[in-house]
Amino acid sequence: MDSVSVGQSAIFFLLIYLSSTIVIGFLAMRRNKANAPMDYFLGGKLTGPVVLFFTMQATQYSGNTFFGFTGMAYRSGLIWILIIPIVCIIITTQLSFAPRLYVLSKKYHYLTPADYYADRYGSSALRLLIAFISIAAMFPYLMIQAQATGHAFEGITAGQFPFWTGVVFITTVMLIYIIIGGWRGVVWSDTLQGVMLTIAIIAATALFVSAAGGIGEVMRYVNETAPEKFSVPGTNKTLTASWLSLIIASGIGFAMYPQSVQKIYAARSEKALKTGFTLMLFVPFIIGLCTVFIGLSAWKIYPGLQGADSDQIFALMLNNIIENHYWFVVFALCGIMAAIMSTSSSVVLSLSSIFTRDIYQLLGVKDVDEKTVTRVGRIFTVVILLLVVLASLSTSATLWRLTEIKIEFLMQLFPALILGLYWPRLAKWPVLVGLVVGCTVLATMLLMGLKQWGYFQAGIYAFAINITICLVLGLLMKPDEEESHRIATRFFHPFKPGN
Amino acid sequence: MKDPNTKWFWGAIALLLLIAVPYAFVGRSNPLIGGFPLWIIVSFGASVCIAVLSALVIQTRWTLAKHIIEKEEG
Numbered sequence: 001m002d003s004v005s006v007g008q009s010a011i012f013f014l015l016i017y018l019s020s021t022i023v024i025g026f027l028a029m030r031r032n033k034a035n036a037p038m039d040y041f042l043g044g045k046l047t048g049p050v051v052l053f054f055t056m057q058a059t060q061y062s063g064n065t066f067f068g069f070t071g072m073a074y075r076s077g078l079i080w081i082l083i084i085p086i087v088c089i090i091i092t093t094q095l096s097f098a099p100r101l102y103v104l105s106k107k108y109h110y111l112t113p114a115d116y117y118a119d120r121y122g123s124s125a126l127r128l129l130i131a132f133i134s135i136a137a138m139f140p141y142l143m144i145q146a147q148a149t150g151h152a153f154e155g156i157t158a159g160q161f162p163f164w165t166g167v168v169f170i171t172t173v174m175l176i177y178i179i180i181g182g183w184r185g186v187v188w189s190d191t192l193q194g195v196m197l198t199i200a201i202i203a204a205t206a207l208f209v210s211a212a213g214g215i216g217e218v219m220r221y222v223n224e225t226a227p228e229k230f231s232v233p234g235t236n237k238t239l240t241a242s243w244l245s246l247i248i249a250s251g252i253g254f255a256m257y258p259q260s261v262q263k264i265y266a267a268r269s270e271k272a273l274k275t276g277f278t279l280m281l282f283v284p285f286i287i288g289l290c291t292v293f294i295g296l297s298a299w300k301i302y303p304g305l306q307g308a309d310s311d312q313i314f315a316l317m318l319n320n321i322i323e324n325h326y327w328f329v330v331f332a333l334c335g336i337m338a339a340i341m342s343t344s345s346s347v348v349l350s351l352s353s354i355f356t357r358d359i360y361q362l363l364g365v366k367d368v369d370e371k372t373v374t375r376v377g378r379i380f381t382v383v384i385l386l387l388v389v390l391a392s393l394s395t396s397a398t399l400w401r402l403t404e405i406k407i408e409f410l411m412q413l414f415p416a417l418i419l420g421l422y423w424p425r426l427a428k429w430p431v432l433v434g435l436v437v438g439c440t441v442l443a444t445m446l447l448m449g450l451k452q453w454g455y456f457q458a459g460i461y462a463f464a465i466n467i468t469i470c471l472v473l474g475l476l477m478k479p480d481e482e483e484s485h486r487i488a489t490r491f492f493h494p495f496k497p498g499n
Numbered sequence: 500m501k502d503p504n505t506k507w508f509w510g511a512i513a514l515l516l517l518i519a520v521p522y523a524f525v526g527r528s529n530p531l532i533g534g535f536p537l538w539i540i541v542s543f544g545a546s547v548c549i550a551v552l553s554a555l556v557i558q559t560r561w562t563l564a565k566h567i568i569e570k571e572e573g
Contacts, residue, residue, distance in 0.1 A: 231528035338532035
């Protein structure tokens with residue numbers, strides 16, 4: 001980001017954008033009639049199809065889309081097209097559990113992902129475990145997003161304001177619109193941010209490709225100068241290890257993001273959810289193709305960049321067109337900021353709800369009125385953002401390591417979710433044992449340096465062990481009669497034809 | 500009442516995923532079609548099929564809440 005220098009007018013444009021998110025927060029506040037947790041955290045479960053789609057999109061695509069994705073396309077070439085099935089399969093995986101989970105969430109008023117697990121398996125320990133894994137997986141991710149806002153802010157202001165002021169300033173803006181607007185403030189801002197992100201990446205692709213001489217010229221140049229970017233790299237083993245394994249891990253892990261699961265809960269109707277899912281299936285084609293073409297165009301203009309430098313190609317390409325397209329560059333930089341903020345705000349609200357529902361309310365504070373719970377939720381929002389700011393200024397290697405493995409830990413939540421929806425026999429002990437063993441195996445493999453072993457990454461082995469334990473112990477340990485009756489009546493009877 | 504989770508759907512998705520990862524073209528960039536290698540067209544086509552199949556299933560084979568929640572809410 002340091003390489004894009006846009007000056008004072010960019011700061012003015014950025015302030016307009018940031019002010020608009022706060023205005024949205026105020027508008028949302030006026031719509032929040034009941035000061036209840038369900039309203040603050042999930043907008044009363046009344047989110048319509050258009051807003052649902054944009055909030056799903058804005059949450060899924062962060063600043064990494066502009067930098068990480070384009071950098072990967074630059075380094076790896078056309079094989080980066082496989083980002084499309086990787087992202088598509090996230091929605092397809094959610095299709096495995098969303099239809100039933102949506103019904104149950106409406107029927108039993110679920111707020112957090114752990115609400116379902118605790119209800120289905122009748123276990124508070126499981127609730128805490130799920131909450132802990134979700135927080136441990138998502139907090140470092142939030143930290144990375146905060147750091148990205150600091151760097152983006154530094155870039156937009158051409159270094160007039162240092163990194164830490166960007167982190168504090170942008171986090172404060174987010175805090176305002178989350179606190180006052182709650183879910184509606186977040187998802188309405190997501191809609192604005194989703195539109196900005198989409199326009200920015202499509203327009204950037206058109207301008208970058210044009211600056212590089214058009215698609216035909218780019219393809220010809222890359223084929224001549226770097227033919228390896230045109231061919232399928234490696235062997236069947238490396239293709240499995242680097243792509244099939246990634247598709248499986250991402251498909252399951254990203255589908256288990258707590259904020260994504262809560263978007264299923266928040267849908268106004270099944271029709272709204274179906275529309276959101278359907279539209280989301282086609283977004284990867286836009287983002288995937290755009291990032292591939294940006295990466296290849298950058299190769300023509302700035303060939304031979306290595307490592308971290310290649311992750312800066314989006315900024316370099318913006319710099320390349322700034323003379324003729326100044327206002328677009330300013331808009332694109334705000335689009336990047338919007339992408340980062342939209343992802344962060346959804347995660348913050350989700351983590352606040354987890355702290356409030358799964359920890360605060362569980363640990364002895366049950367008999368409080370809804371207004372108090374919502375107030376506690378807002379306090380947690382402030383605390384989380386404060387911790388994020390402090391952590392994002394830290395250079396702890398452990399925290400950074402966690403950001404790389406969040407998906408593989410979130411994968412471990414999937415067996416209990418899907419089996420719980422389709423297998424009445426499964427009770428809490430097989431699930432608890434499977435989850436603990438799965439996470440332990442994963443942590444052990446990672447500590448031993450076995451991030452990848454043979455054809456697959458560590459998370460997939462841990463996942464296989466986890467699900468096998470659930471199945472085997474599930475066959476051996478049947479829930480008692482009373483529990484079996486509760487599970488059947490509450491979770492399976494509604495789905496029987498004729499009911 | 501329709502639940503989109505069927506064996507044929509997940510079988511088809513698994514098959515399409517295996518096609519999307521270009522195993523049959525390792526180390527190759529030829530032939531080119533319209534300036535693009537054939538493998539990218541196959542891989543992209545498989546991804547399109549995953550999206551279209553999933554969309555069709557969502558739209559035609561998913562009607563649960565209509566029969567449960569909406570019935571309860573009258």
